[in-house]
Amino acid sequence: MVKMNNTKDLEKLHEKHLQYRSRCLNLIASENYSTPKVRSYLASDFGNRYGCYETLKPEEREYTGNRYIHEFEMATHDLVRDVFKADYVDLRPIGGHMAGMATVLGLTDPGDLVFEVSMADWGHGLVGPMRTIEHLEKTIRVKNLPYDHNQKLEVEKAVEMIDAYKPRLIIFGGSGTLFADPIKEIMNRTRHLDETFFAYDASHVTGLIAGGVFKNPLDQGVDIVFGSTHKSFPGPQGGMILSRKEKPFRLVGDALSPALVTSHHLNRLPAFAASLLEMKEYGHDYSKQVIRNARRLGAELDKRGIKVIAAEEGYTDSHILLIDVDEFGSSREISTGLEEDNILLSDDFGQSGREIRLGTPEITRRGMKENDMVAVADILAKGIKGEISGEELRERVAELVGKFDSFEYGFPGRASEDFSG
Numbered sequence: 001m002v003k004m005n006n007t008k009d010l011e012k013l014h015e016k017h018l019q020y021r022s023r024c025l026n027l028i029a030s031e032n033y034s035t036p037k038v039r040s041y042l043a044s045d046f047g048n049r050y051g052c053y054e055t056l057k058p059e060e061r062e063y064t065g066n067r068y069i070h071e072f073e074m075a076t077h078d079l080v081r082d083v084f085k086a087d088y089v090d091l092r093p094i095g096g097h098m099a100g101m102a103t104v105l106g107l108t109d110p111g112d113l114v115f116e117v118s119m120a121d122w123g124h125g126l127v128g129p130m131r132t133i134e135h136l137e138k139t140i141r142v143k144n145l146p147y148d149h150n151q152k153l154e155v156e157k158a159v160e161m162i163d164a165y166k167p168r169l170i171i172f173g174g175s176g177t178l179f180a181d182p183i184k185e186i187m188n189r190t191r192h193l194d195e196t197f198f199a200y201d202a203s204h205v206t207g208l209i210a211g212g213v214f215k216n217p218l219d220q221g222v223d224i225v226f227g228s229t230h231k232s233f234p235g236p237q238g239g240m241i242l243s244r245k246e247k248p249f250r251l252v253g254d255a256l257s258p259a260l261v262t263s264h265h266l267n268r269l270p271a272f273a274a275s276l277l278e279m280k281e282y283g284h285d286y287s288k289q290v291i292r293n294a295r296r297l298g299a300e301l302d303k304r305g306i307k308v309i310a311a312e313e314g315y316t317d318s319h320i321l322l323i324d325v326d327e328f329g330s331s332r333e334i335s336t337g338l339e340e341d342n343i344l345l346s347d348d349f350g351q352s353g354r355e356i357r358l359g360t361p362e363i364t365r366r367g368m369k370e371n372d373m374v375a376v377a378d379i380l381a382k383g384i385k386g387e388i389s390g391e392e393l394r395e396r397v398a399e400l401v402g403k404f405d406s407f408e409y410g411f412p413g414r415a416s417e418d419f420s421g
């Protein structure tokens with residue numbers, strides 16, 4: 001293990017990370033590349049301040065010294081309102097997971113039933129993992145929403161289940177979302193259940209919603225949208241809660257704070273505000289390109305004998321592709337094998353043991369277009385099938401990513417400046 005005796009040591013180790021990541025082809029769907037400008041704001045003084053407030057009274061800060069922090073946070077809320085077409089905004093969750101926990105805890109009573117996407121269908125695992133804590137295992141019940149082999153929601157089955165079980169809360173959205181769910185239709189057909197809350201976990205698709213290329217669940221009528229600010233949305237790591245309805249918004253915010261969070265890491269605010277401005281300017285073009293790249297990558301992998309999920313549905317309407325690698329080995333073996341060759345992707349964490357998830361946000365930000373997906377698919381297919389040596393694979397990866405040192409859809413600056421620290 002490395003020992004850090006002085007700041008030179010930590011700088012050296014950090015530099016190694018930057019160099020390493022600059023050689024990698026990053027297809028992790030939940031990561032993205034923030035521009036140097038966005039990153040620079042994370043070093044703000046805000047990161048050492050407290051800005052606690054009660055959900056509907058942000059103007060009454062618990063700490064003194066918040067004059068400009070308050071102005072800044074409210075102005076950032078306004079940007080979020082504009083970009084996501086929300087009326088109520090909460091940026092206090094540190095990540096999407098915490099925003100989801102607050103949603104579950106705020107919108108249910110002890111003993112209530114929650115529907116969520118199963119981990120076998122690439123759900124994130126929100127209520128499931130919460131229930132590994134005995135307190136919560138005893139008080140929250142969970143069932144999974146039905147998805148078919150193309151990762152499309154089975155509407156008839158879902159409506160039947162909702163009618164039969166009358167869940168208190170339904171959370172759509174997951175970590176392998178390929179298509180938008182017909183939530184409006186389901187809400188219309190279960191309207192008689194007026195005690196049921198509808199939420200959407202948009203952690204993965206916030207960037208696509210911001211870009212206007214993925215259905216905004218608020219337009220479909222859900223009570224709460226929550227999610228991350230750093231997946232398809234290229235901001236700093238963080239979470240958010242959005243709504244058009246005061247009551248569920250207040251319930252969720254009051255579960256969030258002060259029970260789950262008190263210092264809300266205010267230095268995320270200027271970085272997130274900058275990325276919101278960036279998305280206002282470039283978000284539509286960026287998110288269109290993300291989807292074009294994902295679909296082309298799907299087609300090129302398909303051509304090369306890799307089984308892509310939902311091929312008959314056009315592969316995907318999002319930044320995500322799911323592939324089935326069972327013919328060539330287990331998903332874990334293949335993903336850890338490719339990691340050795342500087343290709344980064346996600347396996348399914350032992351769910352089916354055969355699916356791998358690929359995402360196009362970061363490579364799109366780094367400037368890759370549809371035609372570049374031919375090279376990406378070729379490298380991936382050869383790597384998955386074990387057709388070329390590790391050394392050759394690493395060389396081809398280095399050659400490809402080396403061509404994309406600049407980035408697009410963001411404020412000016414060169415990636416290499418950032419990668420050199």
Ligand SMILES: *Cc1c(COP(=O)(O)O)cnc(C)c1O
Nearest residue numbers: 095096097124174175201203228
């Ligand atoms: C990533 C993810 C989360 C967790 O978000 P963090 O920002 O990592 O806390 C929650 N839900 C889904 C569907 C996710 O993919």
